[in-house]
Amino acid sequence: MQLNTTMAVNRISDEIWEIPVSEKPGMLVPARIYATKQILTAMDSGVFEQVTNVACLPGIRRHALCMPDGHWGYGFPIGGVAAFDPREGIISPGGVGYDINCGMRLLRTDLTLADVQPKLDALMTELFRKVPAGVGSKGFVRLNRQEFDEVLRKGARWCIEQGYGWSEDLQRIEERGCIAGADPSKVSAHAVERGIGQLGTLGSGNHYLEVQVAADDRIFDLATAAKLGITGHDQIVVMVHCGSRGFGHQVASDYLKVFEKAMKRYGISVKDQQLACAPFRSPEGQDYFTAMNCAANSAFANRQIITHRIREAFATVFGRSAEELGMHIIYDVAHNIAKVERYEEGDLVVHRKGATRAFGPGSPELPDIYRETGQPVICGGSMETGSYLLVGTDRAMHETFGSTMHGSGRTMSRAQAKRSVRGEQLQQRMAARGIIVKAVSMSGLAEEAGFAYKNISEVVETVDLAGITKKVAELRPIGNIKG
Amino acid sequence: MAPFTFLEDIVLADAAFEATGDSPSELFESAAQAVIETLVDPRTVASTWHRIIERQDDDLASLLFDWLSDIVYLKDAEGVVFRTAEAVVSQDTASGIWRLRGALAGAPIDAGRHSLRADVKAVTKHLYEVSRGERSGKETWLARVVLDI
Numbered sequence: 001m002q003l004n005t006t007m008a009v010n011r012i013s014d015e016i017w018e019i020p021v022s023e024k025p026g027m028l029v030p031a032r033i034y035a036t037k038q039i040l041t042a043m044d045s046g047v048f049e050q051v052t053n054v055a056c057l058p059g060i061r062r063h064a065l066c067m068p069d070g071h072w073g074y075g076f077p078i079g080g081v082a083a084f085d086p087r088e089g090i091i092s093p094g095g096v097g098y099d100i101n102c103g104m105r106l107l108r109t110d111l112t113l114a115d116v117q118p119k120l121d122a123l124m125t126e127l128f129r130k131v132p133a134g135v136g137s138k139g140f141v142r143l144n145r146q147e148f149d150e151v152l153r154k155g156a157r158w159c160i161e162q163g164y165g166w167s168e169d170l171q172r173i174e175e176r177g178c179i180a181g182a183d184p185s186k187v188s189a190h191a192v193e194r195g196i197g198q199l200g201t202l203g204s205g206n207h208y209l210e211v212q213v214a215a216d217d218r219i220f221d222l223a224t225a226a227k228l229g230i231t232g233h234d235q236i237v238v239m240v241h242c243g244s245r246g247f248g249h250q251v252a253s254d255y256l257k258v259f260e261k262a263m264k265r266y267g268i269s270v271k272d273q274q275l276a277c278a279p280f281r282s283p284e285g286q287d288y289f290t291a292m293n294c295a296a297n298s299a300f301a302n303r304q305i306i307t308h309r310i311r312e313a314f315a316t317v318f319g320r321s322a323e324e325l326g327m328h329i330i331y332d333v334a335h336n337i338a339k340v341e342r343y344e345e346g347d348l349v350v351h352r353k354g355a356t357r358a359f360g361p362g363s364p365e366l367p368d369i370y371r372e373t374g375q376p377v378i379c380g381g382s383m384e385t386g387s388y389l390l391v392g393t394d395r396a397m398h399e400t401f402g403s404t405m406h407g408s409g410r411t412m413s414r415a416q417a418k419r420s421v422r423g424e425q426l427q428q429r430m431a432a433r434g435i436i437v438k439a440v441s442m443s444g445l446a447e448e449a450g451f452a453y454k455n456i457s458e459v460v461e462t463v464d465l466a467g468i469t470k471k472v473a474e475l476r477p478i479g480n481i482k483g
Numbered sequence: 484m485a486p487f488t489f490l491e492d493i494v495l496a497d498a499a500f501e502a503t504g505d506s507p508s509e510l511f512e513s514a515a516q517a518v519i520e521t522l523v524d525p526r527t528v529a530s531t532w533h534r535i536i537e538r539q540d541d542d543l544a545s546l547l548f549d550w551l552s553d554i555v556y557l558k559d560a561e562g563v564v565f566r567t568a569e570a571v572v573s574q575d576t577a578s579g580i581w582r583l584r585g586a587l588a589g590a591p592i593d594a595g596r597h598s599l600r601a602d603v604k605a606v607t608k609h610l611y612e613v614s615r616g617e618r619s620g621k622e623t624w625l626a627r628v629v630l631d632i
Contacts, residue, residue: 044495071495074609074631078496098604098631135522135599136558136592194559204602205632206496246559249604249631253552256608273608414498414601414632415491441599483602 001041005048015466019052026056032063036462039068046072053271054082059089061345067355067405068462075274078354081403084280086340086349091285092277095351097336098252100292101299102243104333104378106389107307110326113213113234123317124436124479130309131209132201133483134440139200141305148196149184155297159304171367173332174357177300182293188254195247195298200305204444204483207242208383211479218474224391225472227373229330237475239387240306241380248295255288280349296337303332331376333357335406343401350401358392358404358469377469379460380407384430384450386474388460396468404469408456417452418443439482448482486513499629507543507572510624511550511583515568518554521630523564524598530588532563539582544613546581547626551606564597565589604631
């Protein structure tokens with residue numbers, strides 16, 4: 001098997017591969033990659049280099065992990081998962097990413113493709129009007145500093161208090177949309193100034209809002225799907241992919257700088273400057289943790305405001321209230337975050353970067369409605385292919401710190417994608433296939449063409465076969481909004 | 484030689500560029516222009532908004548990093564995109580401290596008028612490098628920068 005590394009990569013099972021500690025000086029634990037042979041062979045050299053760099057970080061427990069959608073990232077690989085002892089371990093912005101609590105949200109409806117198709121263009125136009133996207137876009141919520149601090153403390157709960165959502169929404173969001181211990185005094189004025197006007201905006205890059213169809217032949221587990229609110233029969237659902245916008249980006253940038261200096265003080269050396277870190281219990285580590293929680297809450301609030309606008313848009317176009325249209329949230333999950341969670345070893349600081357929490361059935365953190373099914377996991381594909389709804393498993397709790405994949409991952413550079421297709425061409429081509437796309441930037445649209453991404457189905461099959469999540473349904477796009 | 488070149492295939496999901504100049508001032512202008520052109524086609528942006536930026540640092544690479552980060556910050560905080568960036572960079576011979584006086588010109592973001600491109604999240608330290616060299620007997624400055632998109 002020809003891999004993009006000279007390191008020894010040993011087979012543990014058909015879907016698990018291990019790099020032993022002997023392969024790089026300083027490795028404290030082995031690195032494990034979840035992949036089929038085919039996916040492992042296609043992985044870029046950065047994955048092997050970076051996951052073994054992570055395995056060198058102080059206080060790491062069990063293994064440094066990479067999910068099958070793994071590819072090169074800053075510091076950690078995208079798809080990276082690592083857990084650290086809170087007493088002797090570190091916290092690193094490189095294990096969270098610049099877009100703190102970038103995540104996925106999925107809403108169901110009672111509408112079918114037959115209901116929506118005749119009004120699809122009007123629906124996408126209304127959604128495009130209601131949910132600002134693109135470079136530096138501003139939202140409709142106007143806040144002063146005090147109000148913004150409340151958003152940072154309360155996350156989606158603040159939105160519900162202000163009437164931007166339903167009280168039942170909160171139980172359908174990871175951490176009920178509000179992570180405790182967020183302290184706005186630990187974020188910079190620059191971060192606040194970047195984020196205060198951006199609530200309810202999508203951003204750009206690979207972020208999107210998508211109207212999708214759940215067809216009967218793409219539901220893999222009917223009973224679980226029904227419990228999650230997926231009824232099939234060409235049911236319409238809505239998926240949102242975005243994060244904490246400029247606020248979170250600035251928090252990450254600010255603390256990378258703080259940690260570069262702190263590392264010297266604590267005598268920590270890392271293999272890559274983007275892995276800058278500090279002891280979790282140090283003042284710098286705790287300041288970042290609480291600032292990161294502010295950003296995580298702002299992202300939950302961002303997706304909640306977007307949900308409110310989506311419900312308004314559907315109500316306008318279909319002339320019925322969102323309640324009448326059955327527009328319940330299925331779930332909202334973070335895929336760029338660090339959290340303290342309890343495992344066999346006790347409390348651990350789990351970093352997930354381009355990886356999703358996937359708690360199994362019976363987990364006390366899950367709301368009653370999902371206690372039996374396991375936590376819903378939402379994985380976004382490219383805008384031309386499908387996305388997936390899965391559920392967490394017991395096995396993930398024992399093997400991967402309750403974590404799984406998050407999406408498909410790029411295989412082609414943005415420049416190459418732009419050379420291969422023009423945004424307008426892609427828009428027309430997708431329209432011919434029944435997918436209406438509204439985009440702020442045509443060059444940005446071309447960069448997100450389906451051929452620039454891995455085949456998400458292969459990635460999903462891997463986590464399903466490995467048993468760390470079980471697939472429930474594939475969701476096919478019919479409308480997409482991009483920045 | 485072009486003042487900046489986008490580097491392909493260094494980072495699949497993001498944007499990277501190499502900027503050059505015959506002096507630190509030119510280098511700062513070239514690198515700023517690369518960030519501006521990642522965000523927008525500057526030919527579609529008027530110069531109705533102006534900002535002077537003054538910074539100093541004992542390390543030129545850190546000064547450039549902060550100057551580029553200022554552009555990313557102002558894009559969100561002020562809701563603007565940019566047309567031009569001018570920079571005067573000098574070094575105090577006694578203290579060795581580098582000083583920047585930069586001037587940005589642009590306009591409030593208008594999706595209808597501006598040909599917007601990618602939103603930049605951050606300037607990163609990945610492969611970040613500022614170096615001084617020589618070309619045809621002349622001093623030349625080079626920076627390699629990766630932007631998170």
